[in-house]
Amino acid sequence: MMKIAILTSGGDSAGMNAAVRSIVKWGILKGCEMWIVREGYEGLVEESVKDTELKTDKNLLHNLRFGDGELLRDGTSEFMGGRTLKGRYIVRVGWDDVRGWFSEGGTLIGTARSVAFRKPEGRRSAAFNLIKEGIDALVVCGGDGSLTGADIFRSEWPSIIKDLRDQSLSHLRISPSSTQTLTD
Numbered sequence: 001m002m003k004i005a006i007l008t009s010g011g012d013s014a015g016m017n018a019a020v021r022s023i024v025k026w027g028i029l030k031g032c033e034m035w036i037v038r039e040g041y042e043g044l045v046e047e048s049v050k051d052t053e054l055k056t057d058k059n060l061l062h063n064l065r066f067g068d069g070e071l072l073r074d075g076t077s078e079f080m081g082g083r084t085l086k087g088r089y090i091v092r093v094g095w096d097d098v099r100g101w102f103s104e105g106g107t108l109i110g111t112a113r114s115v116a117f118r119k120p121e122g123r124r125s126a127a128f129n130l131i132k133e134g135i136d137a138l139v140v141c142g143g144d145g146s147l148t149g150a151d152i153f154r155s156e157w158p159s160i161i162k163d164l165r166d167q168s169l170s171h172l173r174i175s176p177s178s179t180q181t182l183t184d
């Protein structure tokens, strides 16, 4: 199953939530696993803590709700004594998680102007985290700066993969197709 991640980047704008909602729903209808990246490119550069609880919660229906939609909407990223988004940047979302986002301005998944992503080391870290999470494709919602960043990231992808391979990061299981599968 293809795993697609979406991020919003640069200044926030009125249509971002609606765009994220429609991409999530479109992806699910096409049979993809849908993920969001919190805080734009900054969230890609940061290492994301894996949420194992997510995969064992029997009450959550497959592809409907992964439980973080409310947290994203709440904006505090943390419920008293419960779930948290702290330290989690690459987060799986389902149909119900993005319900009602159509009419919300701004971006509930957060945005940032990432200085780190402007540097090659930052983009290498972003690639590492995408591969570690098994993401196949990235959708970037932002202005000309964000799309320029995405274009640079895409063009550098083969050399970044080579660098990561040369560092013997064998646990990542970087396959030859990794050079082709990540598209913007």
Ligand SMILES: Nc1ncnc2c1ncn2[C@@H]1O[C@H](COP(=O)(O)OP(=O)(O)OP(=O)(O)O)[C@@H](O)[C@H]1O
Pocket: 009, 010, 011, 012, 041, 112, 113, 114, 115, 116, 117, 118, 119, 142, 143, 144, 145, 146, 147, 148, 149, 150, 152
């Ligand atoms: N040349 C670049 N190389 C790498 N990353 C870039 C580049 N330009 C922009 N980015 C990344 O995209 C982010 C957003 O870019 P920018 O601040 O220009 O906003 P924008 O997408 O043009 O939106 P807005 O219209 O709100 O300004 C930057 O913080 C940076 O992380």
Ligand SMILES: O=P(O)(O)OC[C@H]1O[C@](O)(CO)[C@@H](O)[C@@H]1O
Pocket: 021, 098, 099, 100, 101, 102
């Ligand atoms: O449940 P959501 O994501 O808020 O979407 C509700 C909207 O989607 C539709 O069902 C189809 O676009 C609308 O009729 C409705 O307003």
